Amino acid sequence: MHLIHQLLKHHSLKTYHFNWQVAYAIAYDMHYQKDFPNVWLNKLTPVVKFPKVETANGLTRFVIDMINWNGGYANRISSAGRVLGGKYIPSTTKKGTADIHAIIKGQHWSIEIKVGKDKMSDWQNEERERVQNAGGNYMIVSDADAFVTALEIILS
Secondary structure: OOHHHHHOOOOOOOOOOOOHHHHHHHHHHHHHHHHOHHHHHOOOOOOOOOOOOOOHHHHHHHHHHHHHHOOOEEEEOOOOOEEEOOEEEOOOOOOOOOOEEEEEOOEEEEEEEOOOOOOOOHHHHHHHHHHHHOOOEEEEEOOHHHHHHHHHHHHO
16 A cells, blocks of 8 residues: 555545645655564664755655655756866756656656746756657646645556
């Protein structure tokens, strides 16, 4: 059973507003139960550290963890270049590539994180169209609670 399904035992999506912290804590605990059973059985699971979902980095971490802990695969994509030996080396990643590439229930998902007043660029809109035209899924995430609900819909 998927982790978020446990939250839905007595609630429907129409009547239950997911709290991202509850969903994250349950997913974290179930992750330890599955992947580190001796730690979990001996009650040695570290206290959950919640990401700061009001920042782009924190929301990205949250989305990746929730996908991975619910049986999917998620990877952060960096399209920024890097500095090596004082010299800037541009990225080989296409401009506009989404922040996260994931596989959920056998389907590709490109996920773009937007926090606050951040908006999609022309490059990002073009990449979204390319992903969707190729049969992939694209999601823009700006809120942790809404993502938990979206993930439940995808997993069901």
